[in-house]
Amino acid sequence: MKKASIxxxxxxxxxxGLFWFPLWNIMLGAPQYPxxxxxxxxxDGLAGQSEFDIQNIDGLNHYIGMKTLPKPEDMWEFQVFxxxxxIMTALGVLAGILGYxxxxxxxxxxxxxxxxxxxxxxGMYDFNAWMIDYGTxxxxxxxxxxQNPDGxxxxxxxxxxxxxxxxxxDAYSYPRLGGYLMGVGMLLTLVxxxxxxxxxxxxxxx
Amino acid sequence: MKYKTIHKAAVFTLLAAWLFTGCxxxxxxxxxxxxxxxxxxEKVYVAPGERDDYYAFLSGGYSxxxxxYGLPSGRMFKExxxxxxxxxxxxxxxxxxxxxxxxxxxxxxxxxxxxxxISQTNGELxxxxxxxNGNNTPRIARVSLSTFETEEIIEIPNSAGNHSSSFITENxxxxxxGTRFSVPVPQRDMPIDEYKGNFKGAxxxxxxxxxxxxxxxxxxxxxxxxxxxxxxxxxxKSHGWFFFSTYNTEEASTLxxxxxxxxxxxxxxxxxxxxIEEYIANGGGKTVPANYAHNVxxxxxxxxxxxxxxxxxxxxxxxxxxxxxxxxxxKSPHGCDVxxxxxxxIGSGKLSADITVHSFDNMLKAIENEKFDxxxxxxxxxxxxxxxxxxxxxxxxxxxxTEFDNQGNAYTTFFIxxxxxxxxxxxxxxxxxxxxxxxxxxxxxxGGNSRKPFxxxxxxxxxxxKDRYLPTGPEMEHSAQIYDISGEKMxxxxxxxxxxxxxxxxxxxxxxxxxxxxxxxxxxxxxxPFAVIGPDGAKVERDGNEVHVYMSTIRSHFTPDNIExxxxxxxxxxxxxxxxxxxxxxxxxxxxGQNTSEILIMPGQTKTSVWEPKQPGVWPFYCTDxxxxxxxxxxxxxRVSPADSDIDLSWSVGE
Numbered sequence: 001m002k003k004a005s006i007x008x009x010x011x012x013x014x015x016x017g018l019f020w021f022p023l024w025n026i027m028l029g030a031p032q033y034p035x036x037x038x039x040x041x042x043x044d045g046l047a048g049q050s051e052f053d054i055q056n057i058d059g060l061n062h063y064i065g066m067k068t069l070p071k072p073e074d075m076w077e078f079q080v081f082x083x084x085x086x087i088m089t090a091l092g093v094l095a096g097i098l099g100y101x102x103x104x105x106x107x108x109x110x111x112x113x114x115x116x117x118x119x120x121x122x123g124m125y126d127f128n129a130w131m132i133d134y135g136t137x138x139x140x141x142x143x144x145x146x147q148n149p150d151g152x153x154x155x156x157x158x159x160x161x162x163x164x165x166x167x168x169x170d171a172y173s174y175p176r177l178g179g180y181l182m183g184v185g186m187l188l189t190l191v192x193x194x195x196x197x198x199x200x201x202x203x204x205x206x
Numbered sequence: 207m208k209y210k211t212i213h214k215a216a217v218f219t220l221l222a223a224w225l226f227t228g229c230x231x232x233x234x235x236x237x238x239x240x241x242x243x244x245x246x247x248e249k250v251y252v253a254p255g256e257r258d259d260y261y262a263f264l265s266g267g268y269s270x271x272x273x274x275y276g277l278p279s280g281r282m283f284k285e286x287x288x289x290x291x292x293x294x295x296x297x298x299x300x301x302x303x304x305x306x307x308x309x310x311x312x313x314x315x316x317x318x319x320x321x322x323x324i325s326q327t328n329g330e331l332x333x334x335x336x337x338x339n340g341n342n343t344p345r346i347a348r349v350s351l352s353t354f355e356t357e358e359i360i361e362i363p364n365s366a367g368n369h370s371s372s373f374i375t376e377n378x379x380x381x382x383x384g385t386r387f388s389v390p391v392p393q394r395d396m397p398i399d400e401y402k403g404n405f406k407g408a409x410x411x412x413x414x415x416x417x418x419x420x421x422x423x424x425x426x427x428x429x430x431x432x433x434x435x436x437x438x439x440x441x442x443k444s445h446g447w448f449f450f451s452t453y454n455t456e457e458a459s460t461l462x463x464x465x466x467x468x469x470x471x472x473x474x475x476x477x478x479x480x481x482i483e484e485y486i487a488n489g490g491g492k493t494v495p496a497n498y499a500h501n502v503x504x505x506x507x508x509x510x511x512x513x514x515x516x517x518x519x520x521x522x523x524x525x526x527x528x529x530x531x532x533x534x535x536x537k538s539p540h541g542c543d544v545x546x547x548x549x550x551x552i553g554s555g556k557l558s559a560d561i562t563v564h565s566f567d568n569m570l571k572a573i574e575n576e577k578f579d580x581x582x583x584x585x586x587x588x589x590x591x592x593x594x595x596x597x598x599x600x601x602x603x604x605x606x607x608t609e610f611d612n613q614g615n616a617y618t619t620f621f622i623x624x625x626x627x628x629x630x631x632x633x634x635x636x637x638x639x640x641x642x643x644x645x646x647x648x649x650x651x652x653g654g655n656s657r658k659p660f661x662x663x664x665x666x667x668x669x670x671x672k673d674r675y676l677p678t679g680p681e682m683e684h685s686a687q688i689y690d691i692s693g694e695k696m697x698x699x700x701x702x703x704x705x706x707x708x709x710x711x712x713x714x715x716x717x718x719x720x721x722x723x724x725x726x727x728x729x730x731x732x733x734x735p736f737a738v739i740g741p742d743g744a745k746v747e748r749d750g751n752e753v754h755v756y757m758s759t760i761r762s763h764f765t766p767d768n769i770e771x772x773x774x775x776x777x778x779x780x781x782x783x784x785x786x787x788x789x790x791x792x793x794x795x796x797x798x799g800q801n802t803s804e805i806l807i808m809p810g811q812t813k814t815s816v817w818e819p820k821q822p823g824v825w826p827f828y829c830t831d832x833x834x835x836x837x838x839x840x841x842x843x844x845r846v847s848p849a850d851s852d853i854d855l856s857w858s859v860g861e
Binding site for chain 1 (some may be wrong): 760
């Protein structure tokens with residue numbers, strides 16, 4: 001159980017990488033943008049991949065009537081996400097410590113992972129909902145009002161993950177370092193649970 | 207299915223292997239093996255989207271500008287306005303850049319730009335600045351190699367025909383400007399035929415601040431009244447010396463083509479500037495009244511300011527023992543070039559078939575032994591035989607300029623016989639010769655005027671074009687040729703027209719300059735007094751009959767774009783700030799009937815254009831640079847009312 005608890009602590013700590021590194025990234029490349037514009041998504045706000053990318057994406061988006069990209073104060077998520085991640089990191093570390101001293105069993109690790117997974121799915125759902133709003137809730141006086149071949153108004157939601165063609169832009173949406181660290185961390189907590197269970201089955205008294 | 211994939215992979219691997227070996231056989235300049243001589247087309251072909259290996263900065267001569275090319279493609283990238291008004295960008299027309307062309311003669315809208323030289327550190331190119339000279343109204347300019355804009359121009363007093371310029375010492379301690387005409391110093395009303403013994407030639411040493419690059423005249427050496435044609439710095443062992451070729455040591459003032467060609471030998475003047483520095487440090491030299499302009503462009507305010515300087519320090523070389531010697535050199539030498547080691551000083555007697563090479567070591571020895579052949583106005587003349595290292599029996603006619611490769615070879619242009627001759631330093635043997643088209647003046651090898659030449663390409667710049675291109679009437683652009691010099695024999699690989707008249711050029715590996723090239727000016731660093739920084743800063747202010755419009759631009763509108771309350775007789779200043787912070791998104795501005803050029807405003811920059819409306823009406827303005835899909839909509843109106851109307855100033859956008 002000690003080994004499992006240490007893995008649990010490491011896994012939970014990897015989550016805190018989100019305070020320093022972006023969770024997600026959306027890149028926008030076009031013929032006239034050979035160096036693509038990029039948005040790094042942090043848990044507490046958006047940042048340009050290069051310094052002026054946010055401003056330049058907003059400048060381009062005004063043609064199709066998209067809202068400007070949110071500042072940290074514009075979305076409650078950017079206040080709540082850091083608190084959630086902070087609490088989950090602390091809970092995970094606490095579970096690991098308690099496990100280390102034999103106060104709790106490995107099932108608590110699984111419990112943490114299930115909670116984190118639920119929160120993660122909620123986060124992704126929220127992120128996707130924001131992108132739908134951002135990409136479809138367009139200014140009716142937009143300079144360019146384009147239609148799909150079937151006559152419906154064209155929308156510009158970036159992909160949740162992967163590639164999508166948006167007019168002349170190729171949009172790519174993928175996790176970044178913070179997101180990968182979170183994934184590895186969550187995987188480690190699963191490993192912690194499995195290791196803990198195995199030990200428990202072998203030495204029931206521990 | 208699996209088998210198919212493996213099969214495909216194997217075919218692909220084989221194909222890749224073949225492609226790579228195929229490429230290997232076509233390596234550039236590998237013609238020593240002779241197995242596969244790659245074609246000239248391959249050598250100069252830079253595929254779409256690829257970039258050149260070298261920047262080449264060609265002087266524009268009478269265009270007054272500096273042109274930027276790529277090597278080996280010969281593609282032109284930019285024309286940088288330096289000494290001439292340039293309506294393309296508004297240089298010399300905008301309020302911010304007019305001061306750059308101020309001189310002691312007032313606003314001079316043009317000059318004859320001759321010799322570019324890139325800044326050096328330890329005798330090697332450092333790619334920070336390029337210096338150029340204005341030949342007609344003597345000036346030296348410094349161009350930034352991060353913004354590719356003219357940042358500074360300093361006028362040279364006591365000088366006329368600023369030709370043996372603008373060459374730099376090996377740590378860019380000085381940029382040097384020598385006078386082509388000797389003139390009365392100071393200028394005064396006197397008979398022309400009293401030239402001999404009375405006119406003087408000033409050689410000016412301009413200090414360069416190692417951080418900012420700012421120029422300041424440190425001293426002028428007041429030399430005898432010869433004509434100082436070209437110059438180059440010593441380097442390596444001869445660092446601390448500067449060499450100037452002279453003609454008209456006869457001191458003729460009329461029909462020079464005959465009268466200045468009488469002496470069998472003129473001189474190369476060797477100046478020990480370190481000795482002069484010591485002399486000045488010990489209180490030597492004489493500060494005399496002068497009047498010359500010093501124009502500095504500030505990147506933060508995007509504005510040039512012109513200051514008149516009122517004195518200059520002069521030194522009399524005869525009062526500084528050991529500071530100046532004269533090296534006899536045959537036949538009115540033109541080019542005066544120093545090899546990468548600093549040992550050889552090459553004088554090209556332009557009326558001669560031969561090239562004279564002086565030895566720096568021999569010169570020091572002769573000085574030490576005090577073996578003089580008389581003096582000229584008190585300046586010791588060394589004996590020709592004592593300083594001579596060798597003579598290149600070229601077989602050509604009319605040698606002008608010499609550059610060097612990194613293999614111990616020199617390349618000299620021959621104007622009269624229209625050719626480039628490659629010869630070996632030390633043996634003085636001719637290795638190769640190739641024709642040029644036609645009557646070549648200068649040549650350039652990147653770094654060929656430094657301790658570290660890059661011996662891949664040579665560019666010959668010709669004075670006569672004739673039949674090289676489709677004819678364009680009596681006036682044609684000059685032609686240039688690119689030679690591959692990586693092998694034993696030179697190979698002509700390309701021919702391209704140049705703009706203006708290139709007198710010399712400077713080349714530099716792209717990787718020294720490319721990473722520093724600025725993409726935008728930061729709006730948050732814009733210190734222009736009339737800049738509009740925030741989105742709400744746009745306004746219009748009246749001060750008597752002067753109206754200042756604080757205007758901003760972003761794709762694709764002006765703020766404000768409707769202005770009323772302007773009156774006939776007003777002087778309207780449009781101060782336009784480009785709010786873009788995106789690479790290569792300038793906006794332009796032009797107003798109907800404006801008696802000036804348009805302006806192009808780079809991202810983050812502020813520029814000012816003046817309009818003096820003469821008739822009541824509603825007058826439009828628009829953006830001149832195709833900035834976006836809605837560029838054509840980027841336009842606005844100014845309402846002009848009669849002088850006595852009482853319409854208040856108002857402005858708006860989108861109302």
